[in-house]
Amino acid sequence: MEPQNLEEHYVESLSYTDQKLHVKNFVWSADEWPEIKHDDFTDGDDIPVISLGGIDRDDQKSAVYNRVCQSMVEAGQKWGFFKLVDHGVAPEIVEDISVCLNKFFDLQMEQKMNGGRTERLPLGYSASNIDYGHNLPWAEILQLLQSPQQVLEFSKRVYGDQYQALSNAMIRYMKALDELGIIIMEMLAHGLGLATDFFTRYMDEKEATIIRANRYPPCPLPDRCLGLGSHSDPHTLTILLQDEVGGLQVRNNENEWLGIRPLPNSFIVNIGDTLEAWTNGRLKSVVHRAVVNEERNRLSVAYFISPKSSAVIETPPELMDSGPTPTKYKPFTWGEFRKELLKKKRVVGKTALHRYLINP
């Protein structure tokens, strides 16, 4: 069918009961149209795979611990991304959250809207992001704080007294990912020659850690729409779960888009803007996006890890450069950066950190 005809199709999966949307409402500006498809992968050209098999956190002098820390830092420098296997999160925890989130997204819109995002609380469920006006994401989104209380409240609003399956799955998953996040942050610090607790000493409170589930419905016009446009993650570290469908693409050092092949039982780990600044640009926060496909729903779950709001993001002496400008960024607190982010509707590409650059 011609794109013009497809554009007239009604998009039930992303329409609210009082707001009917058609494919044409989701067509992006032509310069953003993806040239590679959700399942275009290049053999031998993908982000590194790192295994935590045999890692003992309490034996930081061991050769294997040091080798894996080094490979994490190298991946963070070169790609900003890696796949993590043998990560120690129980398969049933991952299975459970995937099943519960897919069931949630399968509900009728009216029921999902009981947990809808409101002006007061910019979290909860939303179909796309209508307030962007144009370049609308082809995605349903559920965002919640790492707060068992908020998760329970949300589950009860959607499911009434049947709330426990979703809230239990989410609370368990968040706890497991907090633990994994600490291990990774310790290993990155160690690999950079910093005290192992250099980052994690600010991470005992989880007030600003967020879970975001994205479900991308089948799209009749995937070469003109995007699930999520090109962006970098503003937080410190992202641990992303993606199903087997494919759609995550990362921009490499040659500015080309690269499809990330789904790998069973793995997570994708990527460096956020805050960690790039904290490490004086040693670790890179890299632009990525999600493309959609004609046939299948795709689920991804991003866990955005952050320090507490009062943490000062400031380059440690070990990572300063020689020469007249030893640091690239002015110090800032995560809380201040986060407040700025919340004011913006959308951050395109990699622009959020620029105002802290010493030499813009």
Ligand SMILES: O=C(O)CCC(=O)C(=O)O
């Ligand atoms: O769906 C994906 O693979 C990417 C999700 C993502 O980048 C995000 O939620 O920030």
Ligand SMILES: [Fe+2]
């Ligand atoms: Fe992202």
